[in-house]
Amino acid sequence: MIDQAERLRQLVRQSIHPLPPRSRAIAITSGKGGVGKTNIAANLATYLALQGQRTAILDGDLGLANVNIVLGVAAPYDIGHVVSGHKRLSEIAAPGPAGLQVFAGGSGLYDVANLSGQRLDSFLHDLVELDRICETLFIDTGAGLSEAVIRLVISAAEVIVVTTPEPTALTDAYGIIKVITRRNPATRVRLVVNMVQYEGEGQLVFNQFQGVVERFLQFRPHYLGEVPQDPMVTRAVREQKPFALAYPNSKAAKAIERLAANLMGWQAPTAGGIRGLFQRMLRNYR
Ligand SMILES: Nc1ncnc2c1ncn2[C@@H]1O[C@H](COP(=O)(O)OP(=O)(O)OP(=O)(O)O)[C@@H](O)[C@H]1O
């Protein structure tokens, strides 16, 4: 009988043969809540989709699942429906702007570790397919140091930590980076400074922050960029449209463009792509 461990091994083998997965799974998190994670994740994903990249976003926030609201997308099914065997992973993707695929996590996201038998097989099969057709998967997560969020974040090879220039947000960003580095030191961590008041504030904030992190955690986070405080963000949220689509000339949209360029300029780590993410989730949640 093939047990779950053997299926995982098969998944690993599939992920290195015949073609290595080229997808990237990037988690977006923060220490403090309300700093702009969902907006940055949804707009980065939208922007890349508009550029013709095959992109997906997974709402991994259990408390306030907001990705579909920000994108104006109806997502009637979530991962829970996959875990309960009612839907295939491929059937729950809601269509977003420019072909962006939107996956609602729901509380069932953490039950993937309990998948077994035929359902696990189907899930793994769909992951291999998703890996093949999707270049980048963003995972919007909740804020803070809850065990559920941390396990999700450390399952991703790449993490974007969002902060604002406020000392409280920075202190909390330090806290989450500390946990990430302890639990999975191989994680690539990049910082976005959101709601900056003037151009260049993000870099200044980052330089100071990086100094502290290097000194006390012996870890080097990278700078992804800044997003200005922009009333168009709030307007777009009210209209339930991503600002990258609705207001492409806004300051915030231009900033997203720069973040995307930086992100794509970095070579993706060879960490098994989307398959690798779920593989580690299956392990981390057990
Ligand atoms: N650059 C910005 N300029 C102006 N307003 C912004 C900006 N970024 C985010 N906001 C506003 O801040 C609020 C919080 O944003 P968002 O929901 O993206 O944060 P979050 O980190 O995902 O929050 P949570 O921790 O609750 O998930 C929203 O009302 C949004 O409109």
Ligand SMILES: [Mg+2]
């Ligand atoms: Mg959010």
